């Protein structure tokens with residue numbers, strides 16, 4: 001492993017991310033519609049023609065074909081190459097953050113599934129159980145692996161004292177993530193008589209607890225701040241257009257990404273600022 005140059009590792013991980021970005025597009029379209037991921041193969045949404053492998057190269061094919069289907073000339077949304085490029089960047093970010101380690105592998109699983117959840121939530125205003133459960137499986141496997149081998153994997157951070165082992169650290173995250181979000185949802189329902197957080201958001205926060213331990217609270221805070229800022233902007237644009245709903249999943253995903261990459265640094269900076277450390 002030591003003999004592989006880091007630039008090669010980062011580049012190839014990013015390329016794999018691009019390739020898996022194509023699969024992400026398929027999952028985002030099919031899973032909420034209850035369609036199979038494997039068959040039939042990719043086809044043009046306009047004319048149904050199967051897409052040849054050389055027309056299915058991430059980002060490049062879209063650019064070369066001028067955003068149009070080779071057969072029918074129908075427009076192909078810019079969203080497809082954007083999702084592919086984002087997937088590549090997320091894989092690259094995980095590789096840069098955790099290097100050649102098991103943590104990178106599980107970090108990639110986290111970022112990739114959160115990208116898929118973000119787009120499905122934007123499209124359908126829900127977080128499918130199947131994808132949240134898949135993220136949960138990745139997290140549980142990572143925690144068991146770390147607990148049994150002693151190799152850092154999941155959670156992405158580790159604490160001191162009682163929380164110095166993966167299992168208790170992850171368990172505290174599930175309790176904090178699931179418990180606090182359920183409490184907020186309950187309080188909100190009592191006061192406003194409407195749901196603030198959906199069931200999907202609560203489940204996702206519990207699963208994120210696996211990956212983040214107590215840092216899941218920071219994920220929720222960052223997501224709430226982002227949600228408040230964007231929510232106000234959206235409500236302004238849709239003034240008088242009734243109730244514009246904003247899905248919370250994309251903010252949870254953004255919060256998770258930011259905390260995974262910079263959480264402890266920011267917390268340390270804050271504690272210093274507050275004179276605690």
Ligand SMILES: [Zn+2]
Pocket residue numbers: 044045046047048049069070071072073074
């Ligand atoms: Zn077509």
